[in-house]
Amino acid sequence: MPDTSRTIIDLSHPLVSGQVPACVGHPCFSASLNFSLAKGDFANVHALTIGTHTGTHLDAPYHFFEDGPTVDCLDLTLLAAAPAVVADVRHRSAHERIIWEDLVPAAEEVTRRGARVLLLCTGWSRNWTKANYSDHPYLDAEAVKRVLGLGVRVIGLDTLSPDEVTPEREGADVHRAVLGNGGIIVENLTRLDALVDSGWKCITVSLLPLNLGGCDGSPLRAVAWDGTE
């Protein structure tokens, strides 16, 4: 019997035409009916316009490294029913740097649980679709190297990027540190605050990408549950 009593927290933003922020130059998301029952067609079938970094998604090493693994070659044991730790960094605000000291409690839990997924809760997902969404706090590159040194392979955030984004430039130091070590970055997560406030002791996540041959990233459906249930 499936366990229908289990609580699942959906960490993915909904994809709605015209309401998905994207980095400058990236494809805008749209979904439109290609076939329509209302118009007398045999079924409803949508056509999608979507980028590899649309909405809640992951970056594979190939995103920044020509010889890095692509989405279809990722180690799914890192992404399917994986123990995860959430760092509460909601005290950091627009364009503020998240430093190692902010991550120490989470780092201790990573070590204790042997987790290879670290999620950073900035609370910035509340600004999804607002003009200031790209003004999020960002991660210090030296701090992320220490996190990787603990065995973490997947870094997820509720922001557009782990790096600082300004109108002048998109930083890439954290991208290069994580992806250059064979790690994976998950961006545009949401409801990480609900995860922090859940009190769950054994957070488990699935962050599975589409099996896109040769691609650098993929939209995904991110979910979390309490592994003790």
Ligand SMILES: [Zn+2]
């Ligand atoms: Zn991305």
